[in-house]
Amino acid sequence: MSLNRSKSCDKKIKTIELKLLKIVNKIESLKLNNNYISRLDVQTNKKRFHFKFLEGKSKLFLWVSSIIILSALLGFWWFQLDTIKGCLLEIPSSSKALFRPPEDCSMCMGVDDVVRLANITDREFEEQYAYGTVPVIVTDATMDWKAIDHFNFDFFANFYRSNKMGRRINDCFYFAYKSGLNSLNEVFNMDQRRANLSGEPWYVGWSTCYDEETRKLREYYKRPYFLPRTSESDMVDWIFMGGPGQGAHMHVDSVRHMSWQAQVRGRKRWQLAPPPECLYRCRALAFTVLPGEILVVDTNRWYHMTSVLPGDISITIGAEYD
Ligand SMILES: O=C(O)CCC(=O)C(=O)O
Known part of the structure; x- marks a missing residue:
């Protein structure tokens, strides 16, 4: 048995020798130099991975792409660092709610309704409500405001279409909601039927942001009498x-x-x-604000939505106070 095996081995070796000899003869006939032969790949049964792309132009391509990727990574890292340090980019306010810290539910526990009041001193208001989380409606604070008689769609249309304001009409904060009106310009150029609330419904909001604009509008309303005496407001008002x-x-x-x-x-x-x-510890509230009333609510802490009730156009004016 072992004799047979060694015979068959000898035969195989002989065949391999013959094949090798043939290859050597072939190489010699091709007149390849030794240097070239030594660089030929050795064949094995396993497929070898050829780093062909590391040669010539491909090598250059690899280097350039590595540098670009590395720079992009470094840039991203630097940007993150700078954003954290210096607030280079503000998170859009719409996404800020996602990152707000959790609330202490004592802000809403036991708050069952809005508080309606009148004839309150600024001191009382400051102590009890101005910086609290109980929503308050003050019913007697707009009695002497010209806005009550003057503010309507045409008032604002004339105000913003006038030469002075018209040039700046699209520069400030503006919320289109579902109106499809993409700027104040579009609002004040909508057709009369729609403006009169007989056409497609609409609701928009915007802020003033030019001192002159705010100053002119403020001729029609006053700082609410009940606000804390020491509190200040920016020169920015909001209109919805x-x-x-x-x-x-x-x-x-x-x-x-x-x-x-x-x-x-x-x-x-x-x-x-x-x-x-706080959904399981606090209640949702609903209330109606009537013409001439002023609502004070911490909109940074209470989630809120609004809906105009049937009847007249709704026009509100408001501002922040510190
Ligand atoms: O008055 C409105 O309809 C919306 C007001 C509002 O969302 C806000 O002040 O944050």
């Missing part, structure tokens, strides 16, 4: 305007301070919801 059935979707704000909002015309329904982490 639109027809029945329309309003702002449920959201929470990320503004700097507390704010008030005066219902100059129309009636608006507010729905407040506690922050999601």
Whole structure:
């Protein structure tokens, strides 16, 4: 048995020798130099991975792409660092709610309804409500405001179409909601039927942001008498305007301070919801703000949505106070 095996081995070796000899003869006939032969790949049964792409132009391509990828990674890392250090980029306010710290539910526990009051001193208001989380409606703070008689769609259309304001019409904060009106320019150029609330419904909001604009509008309303004497307001006011059935979707704000909002015309329904982490410990609230009333609510902490009630156009004016 072992004799047979060694015979068959000898035979195989002989065949291999013959094959090798043939190869050597072939190489010699090709007149290849030794240097070239020594660089030939050794064949094995396993497939070898050839780093062909590391040669010539491909090598250059690899280097360039590595440098680009590395620079992109370094750039991203630097950007992150700088954002953390210096707030290079503000997170859009719409996404800020996702990153807000969890609320202490004592802000809403036991708050069952809005508080309606009148004839309150600034000191009482400051002590009890100005910086608290109980929503308050003050019913007697707009009695001597010219806005109550003057503010309507045409007033704002004339105000913003006038040469002075017209040039700056698209520069400031503007919320289109579902109106499809993409700028104040579009709002004040909509057809008369729609403006009169007989066409497609609409609701929009915007802020003033030019001192001259704010100053001119403030000729029609005053700083609410009940605000703490030491509190200040920026030269930015907010206006929301639109027809029945329309309003702002449920959201929470990320503004700097507390704010008030005066219902100059129309009636608006507010729905407040506690922050999601307090849903089982606090109640949702709903109330209506009537013409001439001023609502004070911490919109940074209460989620809120609004809906204009049937009847007149709703126009509100408001501002933050510190
Ligand atoms: O008055 C409205 O309809 C919306 C107000 C609002 O969402 C806000 O002040 O954050």
